[in-house]
Amino acid sequence: MVPMLHQARQQLPYDPIEEAGRQWVSHGWGEAANGMLAITSLMRAHQIALAEVETALRPFGLTFARYEALMVLFFSRRGSLPMGIIGSRLQVHQTSVTNAIDRLESAGLVERSVHPTDRRTTIVAITEAGARLATTATDALNAQVFSDPPFQGDDLNELVAILRRLRQTAGDF
Amino acid sequence: MVPMLHQARQQLPYDPIEEAGRQWVSHGWGEAANGMLAITSLMRAHQIALAEVETALRPFGLTFARYEALMVLFFSRRGSLPMGIIGSRLQVHQTSVTNAIDRLESAGLVERSVHPTDRRTTIVAITEAGARLATTATDALNAQVFSDPPFQGDDLNELVAILRRLRQTAGDF
DNA sequence: ATCCATTAGTCGGACGTCCTAGTATATAGC
């Protein structure tokens, strides 16, 4: 799940990822060093970002996974979607959707029902409490995390652009 | 743990993250939209990258977490380090180190011993089998993933630079 | 010399993710 980073906040005397790059080069793996650095950096950046988001959501009893599922429903026209659609929007495994919706339903934020014509399909609808929490949690998240992300200059837009190309290459859209 | 993305490989007719950005703007959260996009992109990019790495490591019975722990030991002068140092190098929680080392030890890739002068401390040493697997797995990882990362032009170096500044802002080093 | 705060590591639990397998329903082929 996720991180407060109480232990990782510790400052190191050097950048451990840069150090890994030096090791790669000195072991004759120089050709792959930059790729390794990119992926390792991505892993760490993800850990940092997730920790901040989860910290902001914790007071609302939400995790980022559940928050995202809630927002997909919040943004939907009818306020309801089949399980499968939620999974494809979030780009996670079906079973992860089952898990997230289970917990949101226990909290009274969404409700399951059976599709009227296709009985295989489960329709998930956001409740009024769910919609209220969606806006409240988003306000907090925007204020505490999204409004002033830790990027200077054009890094923010550049990062989004680079990762967009990555996602496109991976076949996301 | 991690992903083969069998389900998420599915191509969507539009970029779901860009769509989220539009929703943010249309709900009056425009000021926070770019920050949301950056973090959401980071999450998805992490998922994609991790899936590729884990796929390459699976034949060796390794996960990325265990691989990283193994490499920290592989790169150490003596081939051994205290548990705590491993955690600070990898920037993960102590209990994650205990978990990873447990599994590496079960596989005969590392060995625990007690520190000679400080009996609280556990020293972890890489075995010969561990060192062999470290090089083999790295060769595979370099060949299958790190050597041709999915970036065009200068995206690779730019990404590393941007994330380095992010990590620095977060206090990593 | 003794007591107490700090440090190192482990244990158990919560959570998210994936995978495999299984059930129920829908649809296509014959």
Next chain:
DNA sequence: GCTATATACTAGGACGTCCGACTAATGGAT
């Protein structure tokens, strides 16, 4: 109409991460 395949979802398990609590050992303060 009946059977075979495909689809939608759930169940159970593995794994990594975090947190809180616990044990053991160290070292400083008195």
